[in-house]
Amino acid sequence: MNHPIRKAKAEDMPAVLALITELAVFENEPDAVHISVETLITYGTGANPLFTCFVAEDEEEIVGMALVYYRFSTWEGKSLHLEDLIVSKKYRGKGYGKALYNQVMRYAVSQDVNRVEWVVLDWNTDAITFYENSGALFLKDWHLVQMNKERLQKYIHSIS
Amino acid sequence: MNHPIRKAKAEDMPAVLALITELAVFENEPDAVHISVETLITYGTGANPLFTCFVAEDEEEIVGMALVYYRFSTWEGKSLHLEDLIVSKKYRGKGYGKALYNQVMRYAVSQDVNRVEWVVLDWNTDAITFYENSGALFLKDWHLVQMNKERLQKYIHSIS
Numbered sequence: 001m002n003h004p005i006r007k008a009k010a011e012d013m014p015a016v017l018a019l020i021t022e023l024a025v026f027e028n029e030p031d032a033v034h035i036s037v038e039t040l041i042t043y044g045t046g047a048n049p050l051f052t053c054f055v056a057e058d059e060e061e062i063v064g065m066a067l068v069y070y071r072f073s074t075w076e077g078k079s080l081h082l083e084d085l086i087v088s089k090k091y092r093g094k095g096y097g098k099a100l101y102n103q104v105m106r107y108a109v110s111q112d113v114n115r116v117e118w119v120v121l122d123w124n125t126d127a128i129t130f131y132e133n134s135g136a137l138f139l140k141d142w143h144l145v146q147m148n149k150e151r152l153q154k155y156i157h158s159i160s
Numbered sequence: 161m162n163h164p165i166r167k168a169k170a171e172d173m174p175a176v177l178a179l180i181t182e183l184a185v186f187e188n189e190p191d192a193v194h195i196s197v198e199t200l201i202t203y204g205t206g207a208n209p210l211f212t213c214f215v216a217e218d219e220e221e222i223v224g225m226a227l228v229y230y231r232f233s234t235w236e237g238k239s240l241h242l243e244d245l246i247v248s249k250k251y252r253g254k255g256y257g258k259a260l261y262n263q264v265m266r267y268a269v270s271q272d273v274n275r276v277e278w279v280v281l282d283w284n285t286d287a288i289t290f291y292e293n294s295g296a297l298f299l300k301d302w303h304l305v306q307m308n309k310e311r312l313q314k315y316i317h318s319i320s
Contacts, residue, residue, distance in 0.1 A: 020234045034237070067234060072211040072227070072243060075193050077195045081231065083231070083233070084234050114309050115308050121302055121303075135315050136307050137306045139303070143279065143300055144298070145297070147276040147294075148274070149274050159265075
């Protein structure tokens, strides 16, 4: 199977946002996507982007994407975070996911990072099996913690 | 309590690395720190740093630090990640941790990010209580997944 993967350009971002929205629906969070095509163009293109997005195409239609950016680990130094890897439902099982995953791992090697990290929902058993088969390490003793904008404003108000 | 917090400079990085190593020991991973003072200077100072480090001082000695960097959420856009918040053991309970935490949250507001995110070990109950009291949200249905350099090389070899 030959699935060429390339970096996303500004004109690909509407298709990328459609994939992000499709994943949010799959994750039972249909209203969670608060970004726009403009947000993706602002932070994902230009001279100093905040992230790099790879896309997979099927006859010029974008059917999958993987979005990555650098992080800094105080144990390992420069690392790469895989924020999302999405293949549109009707194109699953054709190797696009693996092609995107492999591209991310090759990119990590080319950028000389010391770790690739991501998160997975504990009920997403297909993804977990895929990651396990690729040799990834699961860290089950950590919790994710977040302050969204509303919680942040409330906290800042409480300490002012 | 007045605990002035400032951004770390290159000459602070030996003290920052000492704090990172102290935390690794606390987390039962004494050999996990693979970075050097040089790594911290390379990625944490200069015109385009990968992270920002804040330090807390007690009579000119660095007794705590908080290290943050930007991430990109496909739901929320630009966000801030709190990688480490460390106060040296003999200075705990004096308000340095809270001063660093508050600085991170104020910095998040000043940078107009839409989310602050971090992780905590599930047995670190003191930290969990502190974060809960500040209004942070805990996401317990996600697993962290990692490929370190060794696993990455092995995987790349398997797909070549």
